[in-house]
Amino acid sequence: MAQATGDGTVGKALDVLDQVASFGRPVRFSELLEASPYPKATLYRHLQALTHQGMLSFDPDRQAYALGIRLVRLAHAAWTQSSLAPVARPHLDALSQKVGETVHLAQLDHGQVLYVDKRNAARPIEMFSEAGKVGPAYCTGVGKAMMAFLDETALAEAVSQQSFHRFTPATLTDAVALHDDLRAIRARGYAFDREEHEPGIICVAMPILTGKGRVLGALSVTSSTARTSLDGLEALVPVIRPVAERIAAEAEDWRFPDEGSETRQRMTAGM
Amino acid sequence: MAQATGDGTVGKALDVLDQVASFGRPVRFSELLEASPYPKATLYRHLQALTHQGMLSFDPDRQAYALGIRLVRLAHAAWTQSSLAPVARPHLDALSQKVGETVHLAQLDHGQVLYVDKRNAARPIEMFSEAGKVGPAYCTGVGKAMMAFLDETALAEAVSQQSFHRFTPATLTDAVALHDDLRAIRARGYAFDREEHEPGIICVAMPILTGKGRVLGALSVTSSTARTSLDGLEALVPVIRPVAERIAAEAEDWRFPDEGSETRQRMTAGM
DNA sequence: AAACCAAGTTTCACATAATGGAACTCTCAG
């Protein structure tokens, strides 16, 4: 239901791409065929096209399709040219340093939370293996912080995409409970995760909003009930809020440093 | 000439995607139109479809298109399910620790070198802003190490995609010189970068090959002429080679830990 | 305020390109 991809051929091809992604491992043609709404020939040609384009790679030994490295290249570009993530980087460094806790930066993607950066007080960030992860929106601080400030239609769509799986006793398991919490968040200006996703894990999350109130992303500080409490985290709000505001401001008037924009040929500095 | 995208509608749409990427910043419709081979309406519909699909994002304030965050999500999946990068991770850690120099892991993508991971002896890895970068193949250690072990047709294609720009006096500036070096590399089993890309920067690079001799990627240790010499780097070969072999072996019989593969809904562990 | 202009969006007849059933080819197992 509500499969609703629909955007012509391109949409279908990207469907196939997602399908390959959803397996989380290289897949055989027949496995895809089984799970695909498309007939053999159609699926085949889409796989061909995507492979030819480098969006998929085909491992001839294993006879299996996997996601292609062109995606990594594109994502690098996406991350770099997104106004939010690169601008936020130094601020995340400073913030995690200051509060000594794990800091996340997230954006909303099809009703899900997508983590675009992270600072783990102790260990340094773990690259692609960490950033790029997605998680549920209805039971995470960042997710709720962002949803709370969506306009009506965007919110409705986002809510409809939530699965409301109960992870812990505190998980909000229906749209009504979620809306209540969102209302409170809107009034308060920031969100909490009260062990809603994982027992013992709590966080405060602050939305990152443009001057006009559009949601750019969210910022959170995560800790555990063993180390602190919700009150303890709330005490950090005066530290977190200005960081979020700063990031928003910088992201908004981020005028691109005029790099020579050669087509598809960005040189690296250090080999 | 040799624009050769060609794969039907999907290919064209991905062209557009690349075009947006090539700007390195959010772009207006008209800017794209100017640089696009496609007529207004066609370009417009492709942008619509891609945006709708989350491959592009449209910033309503700026009225500009940028790469979408869906790419980041897909790239995360690509990185995770690629057999090379995740398998290599601990080995890179160990290697950089051991040799105390910068270590790169790269793959070949359309004749260019794509860095998929990196360890910088001193500073921790710089995430998306580093991994995902592309560089020239003909004048880097990893690039030459990989090209040297391609089969004839793949090599011909890769060579044809080199730009042979002279970065330093040592840069190989034509196909003949490159072929000579590749022959030597094939004989020797590993490649050098003799300040060919950047003055003062040298490296040794080892290809990562499957049992059948297929190129999976390459591994390099980079340093500067101030700190060491080519001989000094060559002395590390006995350390590097087994690492490359180990990674190759593990990547080859990487049988995927059977995670529950829910479609498009991978849960995160720590909020 | 009216006229203008540029940027973006929609329309529509047409032609290209995607579709999918079926036939074909390969490879491997019995």
Added chain:
DNA sequence: CTGAGAGTTCCATTATGTGAAACTTGGTTT
């Protein structure tokens, strides 16, 4: 050798993408 399963190609049908041109919108000039 025979059969089964997986993967690839064919081809008539039809859905889709195409692009010139008309239209709408928002901002600027006279």
